[in-house]
Amino acid sequence: MSIFLNPPIEAMTAYTPGEQPRDKAYIKLNTNENPYPPAPSVIAAMNAAEIEDLRLYSDPTAKVLKEKLAALYGLKPENIYVGNGSDEVLYFLFLAYGQRGAAFPDISYGFYSVFADFCGIEATVIPLESDFTIDSQKYHGLNRFIVIANPNAPTGLSISLGDIEGILRTNPDAVVAIDEAYVDFGGESAYPLMAKYENLIVVRTFSKSRSMAGARLGYALGPAALIADLEKIKYATNPYNVNRLTMRLGEATVDAEPYYQAKCAAIIRTREETAKALKALGFEVLPSRTNFLFAKSDKIGGGELYRKLKDRGILVRHFSNPRICDYVRITVGTDEQMAACLDAIRAILEESL
């Protein structure tokens, strides 16, 4: 780093993305990407004319995409904010609502603490219970910005809408963000609670269930007043935050809803079969409502398993945090990818006997 960098930025620790190594072709089960490509109609939406139109700015109002998302959820376009990945949406939420501090679980999406740091916000980090569940009572009456991933990452566990409602009800003067990056893999969305609570914002992404991690498209559902806050921050920083190609692909994606529901169902089936196979190998596997499995072996540590799988060309994610360092997080890929992963795990367990 240079001597010119502003000290608060110099002092903070930035986010570490899951590795994307280029040294050889890996079976990539480490960053919760979707193993299936976008729908054929989405691929067909991209053509030379769309690329020629890149000379024009994208629509800063995201009119068409917002209308399509609004129709999908039975909401109004003014209830929808569209951002450059849900990471940007989350960053804007910290900027908008973090002045009195921000509360989130100790084991959750790593970006929450990074955004708190980056924005100079005091973080209230609330430990998960020993079984990795969230005790929602611990979020009652905190009177500061709260963000909870539901389902949570990297545990894969979800909390009930009743629990979320308790948090909303007891924090009427604070915004509660529910990060639903994984909700399409068997979770229950909190957005219907918007009808009752003015302080709820639901964050979604096209990265996981919509096979568009590389396009960077996320959105928020919320009351018009909160959406206007996010729009203000967008117009203060980058009005063209979503590029034309991504916007067009996003529109086509919403139109292809049945394709994505079928792919989510396939991933859920593969997840359950993989969980069963891992348990048969002696793994403890947390019940997942996501496109990944969080699992620990009684025979091999998480770090060692991660390294040995990498040697065999399979990437999974390992976290050094002592609470979860025995575990690996395995993204659910295709049936073939999971069969290869399970074969590799069997071989590793045998050789370490």
Ligand SMILES: *Cc1c(COP(=O)(O)O)cnc(C)c1O
């Ligand atoms: C992947 C992920 C995101 C980020 O999604 P992008 O839309 O790709 O920025 C946000 N929250 C959680 C919990 C995630 O796992």
